[in-house]
Amino acid sequence: MATTSRDVALHAGVSRSTVSEILNGRGAKFAAATREKVEQAARELAYQPSAAARSLVRGTSDLVIALIPDTTFGVNLQVIFEKATEELAEHGLTLLLRLSTPSAQMFDRLISTASPRGVLSFIPFLEREQEIMRSRGVQFFSSPPSGDRRDVNYDIGRLQVCHLAEQGHHRVAYARLRDTRQDVFGDEREAGVRDECQHRGLPEPRILELGVSRAESLAVMDSLEDTPVAIACYNDDTAAAVLTAGILRGRRVPHELAVIGMDNTPLSQIFVPRLTTIDYPAGDAAHATVAGFLAAITGEPVKESDLHFPLRVIKGETT
Structure with missing residues (x-):
């Protein structure tokens, strides 16, 4: 039974x-000990609340919509959504992936x-999207939060320049x-590159735009002066394209051409030379995104430690 x-x-x-x-997500008014006692009892008895009943009570479903950027679905995004699906399931919620739309x-x-029950996104919501959700009483959370300029992508750009400067490189470009559709986070990363260059007294970085193709990569390489340059790249694919073009044009790595990518993809570690x-x-x-989202729908404060995670440089042979 x-x-x-x-x-x-x-x-x-x-x-x-x-x-x-408590089990329908309105437990903020109860003492923490009471909530824990009920949740523990539910776990011990393997209780599964009725989705239909919860929907009737709240006027919402147990679905959480995750808006996917219109970009290449790489390994990192796959890991993010698999982890988010698992963590939300532990709270009786089902994740539904949906491509974001400008309409x-x-x-x-x-x-x-x-x-x-709510909507989460890995890019800031548009103002019109926020208005729609507020008008329909739908909770939402984005990572980074909407309006927060200095997000993890900004930090990525700064970290790339920090590493390049510490390796003795003083002329920086940014390749995006x-x-x-593939450059969803490019503006924030570029801003980080620009600000860190300014902070360190380095020349204004040159911005390079290309597609991941031999022809475009070679054209970008040919547009650069012969002086040494260090290129911070949007991702490892971009870095691979730039690195290959530089090698084909006879640039010595990392003395005349230094390259740092982003994502630490498996392929980045089998490049020759191995990519930084x-x-x-x-x-x-x-986890940080789900923690922020759950705090938004329950009204409970989120732990500061749940919202931060470390970025680190994987040193290769290209810087």
Whole structure:
């Protein structure tokens, strides 16, 4: 026989309404000890709340919509969404992935049709999207939070320049992808590169735009002066393209051409020479996003330690 909320209430020594309130995400008004007692009882009895009942009570479903940037679905994004799916499932929530769309009408239709418990995104929400969600009473959370300029991507750009400067490189360029669908975080990373160059008294970085192709990479390399240059790249794919073009043009690495990528992809570590890159802890990033989102829908404060994760340089042979 399936466990009911009445069984949980008897096991925890509280009322059935208390169980309902806590397990349906409205437990902020109860003492932490009471919430823990109910949640522990539910775990011990393997209680599974009725999704239909919760939807009727709240007027929302147990769906959490995650907006995916219109970009290449690489390893890091896959890890992020797998981890987010697992953590949300532990709270009785189901993650639904959806490509972000510039159409406010389509977004409004999605929200009204799905009636989600909330929406999370790995890029800041547009103002119109925020207005739609507020008007429909839907909680939302973005990582970085909307309006927060200095996000992890900004830090990535600064860290790349820090490493290059520490290795003795003083002329920096930033290589980003021409296709905006693949260059979702390019503006923030470029801002980090610019600000760190300014902070260190380095010349204004030259901005290079290219596609991941031999022809475009060679054209970019040919546009550079013959003097040594260190290139901070949007990701490891961009770094591979720049590095290959430099080698084909006879530039000595890292003396005449230094390159640092981003993502620490498996391929980056089998390049010859081995690529210096930034390691992005995708699992920790997913945890931070889910922690912030759960705090938004429960009203409980999020631990500061849950919102931060370390970036680190993986030193290769290209810097």
